[in-house]
Amino acid sequence: MLFKSPRGTKDILPQESSKWQTIESKARKIFSLFGFEEIRTPLIEDAKLFARSLGDFTDIVQKQMFLIKRETDTFVLRPEATASIVRAYVEHDLYNISNVCKFYYMGPMFRAERPQKGRLRQFHHFGAEAIGSANPFLDAELIYLATRIIFELGLSDFEVVVNTLGCQSDKKKMSVNLKEKLMPHKKSLCEDCVSRIDKNVFRVLDCKNPQCKDIIMSLSWAQAHICEDCHKHFESVLAALDTLGVRYKIDPLLVRGLDYYTRTVFEISSKELGAQDALGAGGRYDNLVEELGGPSRGSIGFALGVERLLLALSAKTEEASKTLLDCYIIPLGEAALKKSLSVLNDLRMSGVPSDLDYLDGSLKARLRRADKKNAKFCLIIGDNELAKCTGILKNMSQSTQEEVLLAELVNKIKAKV
Ligand SMILES: [Zn+2]
């Protein structure tokens, strides 16, 4: 039987993993620059954590959770990181340490998406959470941080869309208002949306069904349900974004269907991917810390989809093949192989990335392997060279070669690379 990786998961092979490392290290640098520190939470959490935070009537909780039952406990492979991080913040009383805790994270998330949509069931996020302040400048800082990361990775063709949902009581008003507006159209909405009207009416706004979309677009829309405080907050966010030079569009229909969002929500999409698939999104969640048993703390966060960033980047650039090795040793015979082990170790311990040809074959075939490894130099050691404590050092790109003393090899290579 031939095994395959589970549906909706992907192997990241060495050829690709170097791109992951590059964008991860760039993102880490920018997170640090903005004062964020890394947090690593477990990949499994108590399943109830997400029902409590995201909401019982979200697609994630209803259809996409990977549940693991063990004795009397039910765990879930985390579908996102915000709830986990707030859980950790409350569990370790981090509110006692500093006023605003700034966390960043990178790692896999799991959702049982329908595979025909081409979505992954294990996908990866870069994200940030700033917990402990309701200051609108923090909203602007987080939005700006997300755009800086996208920009530094090499994407400039992206769009930022922002909206405010208002506080919990504004959200309630909006939900009543939205229900009233949708009721006359109930017969024309899709089956899912009809049940959403009662359970979580905001999710109707996220429906991808064209007929539902038309109805939503036809509704006359006013932000009358937003209270004065929330309105002022949003105005300050927008003013701060202007100061930071972030261009944005306001979309009153952007709601992000998770229960925990309040006030500012935003989404960043790339022209390379189209509007359907955002590069990332985020928002405020001012009640979640309290909801999960902590004190009342304003908070905001975002997540960027790593696979989507890579997809948008690959539409732009073809990366040149990377040089992996400075030296590739080809020993001819048993005695040379034995000597090669210590030469190889000297090179590596001196910081010269090196490897050894372990396979037999003609010298030509072995040089081809060195080429495939993208080695800069090849060191060939035969019996003649061994007797003189030398080797033939071949420059692979210039096709030149010279005999070198093994004792001088490290310095020779270091001088040339
Ligand atoms: Zn309000």
Ligand SMILES: [Zn+2]
């Ligand atoms: Zn619908």
